[in-house]
Amino acid sequence: MDLSLSDEQKQLQEAAERFVRDKYPFDSRRKIAATDRGWLPENWAQMAELGWLGMAFSEEDGGYGGGPIETMIVMEQFGKGLVLEPFVPTVVLGGGMIGRAGSKAQKEALLAPMIEGKKQFAFAWLERQSRYNLADVSLKATKEGNGWSLSGHKGVVYNAPVADNIIVLARTAGAGREQKGLTLFVVDGKAKGITRRDYPTQDAFRASELTFDKVSVGADALLGKVDEGFAVVEEAVDRTIVALCAEATGCMDAINAATLEYIKTRKQFGVPIGKFQVLQHRMVDCFTNAQEARSMTLMATLKIDDKDPIVRAKAASGAKVQIGKSGKFCGQSAVQMHGGMGVTDELSVSHYFKRLTMIDLMFGNQQHHLTRYSNLAMAA
Amino acid sequence: MDLAFTADEQKFAADVRAFVRANLAPDIRDKVKNGKHLIRDDYMRWQQALGRQGWLVYTWPKKHGGPGFTPAQRYIFENVCAEEYAPGIIPFGTKMVGPVIYTFGTDEQKTKFLPAIRESTVWWCQGYSEPGSGSDLASLRTRAERRGDHYVVNGSKTWNTMGHWADWIFCLVRTDPKAKPQEGISFLLIDMKTPGITVKPIIMMDGGHEVNEVFFDNVEVPVANLVGKENGGWTCAKFLLANERLGIAAVPQSKRGVEALKGIARAEHEDGKPLIENQAFAEKIADLEIQVTALEYTELRVLSQMAHGGQPGPEVSGLKIRGSEIQQRITELTMEAVGEYAAPYLPSLVWHGSNEEPVGPAYAHQAAPRYFNTRKTTIYGGSNEIQKGIISKMVLGL
């Protein structure tokens, strides 16, 4: 057992720190968020050049043979800078699913250019009725000649406005919330029959509502096996959850540091407000919460490659519960300790708070994952 | 980074498990498993068995007679012992005064005291808090006046755990009342059989007797029993408190506590179904299990730093805070699981190992007393408010 980073991992951490320091001071981030695209192609190119887009993929797939630890390292720094480039939808989700379920041809056509920074993805799973149930899917894919025809609605699809390809979770058999009968398709982002409604999210990312009206795809659009897509999605989402947890620990470190600095410098009643014990103890609770979040993220990162799917799922859900709890505590406390300044748009603190809030409700909030963890623990 | 244990570490775990199974008396194991109270002899039998193996002082370095475990071995040792229902090691000798003696004591003191601690032939207790000095320990008033080669000690100590079983007590005493509070304190070892010492029980809210007041009335203590320099006792005290906070998180015990809680939730019924099938209750257990996991991985991160040569810093105070809150939550949920049958108060069963037929299931009568008793964990060893004060000052710089 050893929980320390290797020398190469430390170098990666330093490179990611440098990237965030150079590209994501708070004012620059505000400017990036205000652009039409909401992120910068030059930053994306740099990520490709640094090898981050391929680091978690096997050498066989054109990657650099890293894994969840490398993803954790980079995501944590992204959290500190509130980085806006679509790393999660493209690399962690899209790339992750293609890497695990894609054919040789698909990897060549999609994964290799993604690693070079030339292709971006979006993952469309949510529907209006789905809430957090990944299998609550009604968008239908029906056989059409050699290929398929997709019709239905998908919601809150991150990175859909610019994605070259959208990976769509569709129902090919069964109904309602059956896990059997779900199939993944890789669809061209500009395919005929897709209508998009683009919007920003609360935390300045970009997403879309998508309507599919008889969108025709070929047989080669099938990702993985027909009717067997659910397991691929569940695993990819669990891996994404762990990456988001790492991002959240970075957010918590940053928001705690900003708050600590603020209560050391903001004076009222003639002293820095950090001299008041009630704020000191609350600050300590923030610190402890961030420690716990880091611990659970580390645990999940180290277990997400476990052979036993129940161990993997429990690890992801356990970490997501902790991140929800700690993120809310650190976020709310930071705003409170900043007083009026905390509720304005002016300081970074509210932006971290919004991101932490959105991370909690992505792919299932604290309560959802507590229930899932509890059920998995019972089954084990 | 890697969670897996090496082949050597796995073999070590198997050795520890085999040892515990062969050497832990079944009656003691049974008491621990069922949450019953242990008596002095139970602790002594187990600790002496560990002592013979050289494992009792498992945190000590080799040169002072410890086994020189790596942090990973320490983690394994603690966890396997807890999993096998071994009693917790009483910390006063092994984790508190022992390290103080080998760090600050003379060679003579090391020779005199360390072997008996390693072998558990002498029972130690702690004389720190006083009626007027709780969280503000430095305000202590027990006075030691030098007269020739003796100190004469007068005063009283309180919250003295298991002093009624102890052979020796280590005390913080005031040797210079004129100096600043922290600068006039010395660290003394006192034989509990010395004339002038009186031990008075304090009965806790669960009806139990585990702590005492200890009175000193002109107690003569040889100067040779002073550890460190006269008026240098605060240094020993701080060193000891930092050591205490690391083990105080009690993660292995809490893991065992969660398992025991699940057992009770399976045995208890509600609406004709096991309580553990009640979604709301199952989620409370799940939440607790996640808290324990978070604490465990925080402790592992500290151990990993130590393995790479780092020292545990003041942030280990955070372990004490969360560890104690978790211990309380376990007892609270256990009592909740037991329900109405937590109400009967059966002191003979709780305290005296009586073979009286319990009211309700066998685990029920312990539930409320344990919940009441465990309120102490956020108060002792420096209250959680004091721990937060330490982090605030030492880590956050506030």
Add this chain to the structure above:
Amino acid sequence: MDLALKPDHQTFADEIRAFTRGNLSPATKAKTFSGKHYDRDDHVHWQKALGRQGWLAYTWPKKYGGPGFDVTQRFLFENVLAEEGAPRIIPFGVKMVGPVIYTFGTDEQKERFLPGIRTSKVSWCQGYSEPGAGSDLANLRTRAVREGDHYVVNGQKTWTSFAHWADWIFCLVRTDPAAKPQEGISFLLIDMKTPGVTVRPITMLDGAHHVNDVFFDNVKVPVTNRIGKEGEGWTCAKFLLANERLGIAEVPASKRGVRSLRDIAQVEPLNGGRLADDPAFAAQIADIDLQVQALEMSELRVLSTMAMGGAPGPEVSTLKIRGSEIQQRIAELAMEAVGEYAQPYQPGMLFQDTNETPVGLDHAPPAAPRYFNFRKTSIYGGSNEIQKNIVSKMVLGL
């Protein structure tokens, strides 16, 4: 003791309800139930209707043109308005400066200012906080120097809600910098159209613009606009803050919030059914419902003391603390209810009259912004930390 309404009170409630239904614009009402932001006209139109009826200044005694409601009537009035979806009455005129003027002002000032407040012809805002004077209000530095029959005001106020809509501002200003902090402050009424007054918007974390910085650059204010004596503004300030804390609990709005939560849970989907069928979520609504009931009873107890002629004491601070926490929790649960669809940011749906269809159900667009925005409730009107200090000092004597 009796919780039931007397028949004449029932008639009164019916009358209020009929009036509200007849006079509140359907568009405004719709904004209330969908959680959209009101514009200035929504407020003014409704407040003028209330003013014509003589009900806007519903807390005022008859002799100053109020309706002279008894405490039960006041309670009913607030509840019926909230149930019917009326916007909150903007407090700066009616609940803040109005009572200050009729309590501390001259007859001339009463004649000049009270009618405009009662009828909502004049909009007021509050100039209290400054960049360096938040919780520590007495530290304020905006300076008013007397020059003949004018004061010349220089400085800056912040967190000024609705300053961009206001005709007048009431300010705490420093008239004697040599005196102790609380003794050199005066209470001034300033026309927002006076040269030298500049309003700069502050954008909140949800993108909304409610609050502003207000800058004063050599602003001339007639001495006749000072309320009370020079240097005695702190008396007015304390009087006003105590008044503010009473209404700030927002119990009627929270009751409406709980009802909306239940409605949302009925329409939000979950596994083919409704979110309301999820026992965990239903239990969370039940929990907040009980918290609202406890708060309401506490407020009723204060009102009952007032009906017997007593004055609300510092314990009303607890109403502010719990009231703000409850408002935040309701907003949080509403966001949780929406789930993933809380993510799209739809400013058009929040701030503008638009016929665009929302992404998600109608209640989705404001869910997260409201949660973010409502973090302010535990900060404004004296942060909850300050309120706890007040209770600690004034009620508990600590």
